[in-house]
Amino acid sequence: MHYIIGVDIGTTSTKTVAFNLQGQVLADHSVEYPLLTPQPAYSEQNPDEVLQAVRDTIKTVVSAMRQTGFTVAGLAGISFSSAMHSLIALDEAGNLLTNSITWADTRSNDHAAQIKNSALGHNIYRRTGTPIHPMSPLCKLVWLQAEQPELAKKAHKFISIKEYVFFRLFGQYLVDYSIASATGLFDIFTLQWFGPALQLAGITEANLSEPQPGTHVVRGLSPEEAKNLGVDPQVPFILGGSDGCLANLGSSAIRPGSAALTIGTSGAIRVISADPATDSQERIFSYILTPEHYVLGGPVSNGAILLRWFRDQFGLPETQLAQDLSSDAYELLLQKAASIPAGSEGLLFLPYLLGERAPIWDANARGVYFGLNVTHTRAHMLRALLEGILFGLYSVATALMQVTGSIDVIYANGGFAKGDIWVQMLADIFNQEIRVTESVESSALGAAIMGMLTLKIIPDFEGVEKLVPVARTYQPREENHAIYQKLYAIYEGLYPKLKQDFAAITALQK
Structure with missing residues (x-):
């Protein structure tokens, strides 16, 4: 009896999942950690908190498997997924000089704007496939050299959070092609x-x-490390890839015309191509899954983290009720949103609380409620927020299809796909069939599938659909799509009209 573990190192939590060799979930455990915002535009993690979460989740899952009859020898391997674009500086002795600066950090915005508008910046995008934006380690490094030169001089290595985990576990500095291709340096x-x-x-x-x-x-x-984790010292650790690339693999969205759409803390829509491709308007990324599989798409900065924001700022009634009922505040909020008709009765939301990446790539962008009147309630504002996140992804999909061709089916994954309400909104806005696989933890499953390929448990990715069965499908509702199309036309016009004002209000905060 063998199983394989996929570890997904995310922005706000690490989730470790044990799968059997048919792709079914056997055990899982997650540990959350805070996103540190010590000042405006900063977004960091404590690398050692993330490392400890990796250790704790592996240990817990291995222990759970042992309790169900699996032996130490039954663990075939441990494969990794990770969020992209993080940057950590270490000195020559391997000591931390910085926290992990995450994709959401925008402190390098001014430097990114200068690079983006240069001939060198255009060439870097064409060769690396990474849009010029404060998210990228390239721009973070330029900022570091300019703003903290003494720290930059002390730095011996600049690495990502997954590289930090492997360095602490094995003493080696290794980066997989997938994470490297999201740095703007590769x-x-x-x-x-x-x-x-x-x-x-x-x-x-x-x-x-x-x-x-x-x-x-x-x-x-x-x-000592092996004993703590409960594994054999020689168990294979597989580098794996980035969470976005592996989400396509873990949802079986690997054929032409199929896309994976993820909403976790942030969000993205992606397709797989046999060749790298960049966009003349520099709206999309081109990252690597394997040298034969390139993942093209675009990320939005504002995903389910906005639902968390709404819960924390305006969701006290649902939070208290959830405690009384031993229920989930998010589920209660989604039910509240479902009570409002499609289109939120004319209320729109620009979901740019963390600035925005694709397709506008503007860290100055801000959140906006548009069309608010006295008839709108808190529930309207909540539904408009959810619709705004999906409108943002629809905008990315429109740009993506101009480069890669039509999308015929979308595989939804990430935490949002666990419920029906938000996924049905997705089907209605996109006017597409939406498929949700049995395991919505597609990045962890993608890591496990990469591990299976590495260990020759599977010969290639051709039969990946067998490992990723579809649990539910959602069909679009034409009447709702018609409403959304009219509202989307207004939504698309808002950002160009507000772009200069966003820059001005950002300047006031400096």
Whole structure:
């Protein structure tokens, strides 16, 4: 009896899932950690809190498997998924010089704007597939060199959160192609660090980890580490990939015309291509799953984190009721939103509380309720917020299809796909069939499938659909789609009219 573990290192939590070799969930455990915002535009994590979450979740899941009859030898391997774009500076002894600066951090916005409007910036996008934006480690490094030069001089390595985990577990600096391709520093055509980007960032290859395919295996945990985790010291650890790329694999959205749409803390819609491709308008990314599979798409900064914001700021009644009923506040909020008709009776929401990435790539963008009147209630504002997040993703999908062709079916994954209400809104807005797989934790499953490929449990990705059965499908409702189309036309016109005002109000906060 064998099983495989997928570890998904996210922005606000790490989730570890044990799967059997048919892709079914056997056990899972997650640990949350805070997103640190010490000042405006900053968004960080404590790397050691994340590392401890990885250790704790693996240990808990392995223990649960042992209690159900699996032996230590039954663990085939542990494979990793991780959020992209993080940056950590370490000194020569491997000590932390910074927290993990996450994708949501926008402190480098001014530097990013200068790079984006230059010929060098355009060339970097074309070669790396990473849009020029404060999310990217490239822009973070430029900021660091300019604003904290003494710290930059002390730094020996600049790595991501997953690289930090592997460094602490094995003492090696390794990065998979997938994470590397989201840095703005990696040439997706040659699979090497891109010299002009490194020169702009003020670093050399020696300051970065060694790029490896996602199938790269590391063995040799220390006896103490292995004992703590409850695993054999020689159990294979597989590098895996980024959460976005692996979400496509873990939802079986790997064929032409199929897309994976994820809403977790942030959100994204992605398709897989046999070749890298960039957009003349620089709206989408082109990342690597394997050298034969490129993931094209666009991320939005504002996903379910906005629902958390609404819960924390305006959801006290549902929070208290959930405590009384031993229920879930989010489910109560979604039920409240479902009581409002499609289109929120003319209320629109620009969901840019964290700025925005695709397709506008503007860290200055801000959230806006538009059309508010005295008949609108808190429930209207909640439903408009959910619809606004989906309108943002629809805008990304429109840009993506202009580059890659039509999308025929969408696989929904991430925490939002656990319920019906939000997914039905998605079907209505996109006017597409939406499929939800049995395991909505698609990034963890994608990591596990990458592990199965590495360990030759499966020969290739061709039969991945067998590992990812569809649990539910949602069909669009034409009457709702018609309403949404009219509102979307207004939604699309709002940002261009407000762009300069967003920049002005941001300048007032500096």
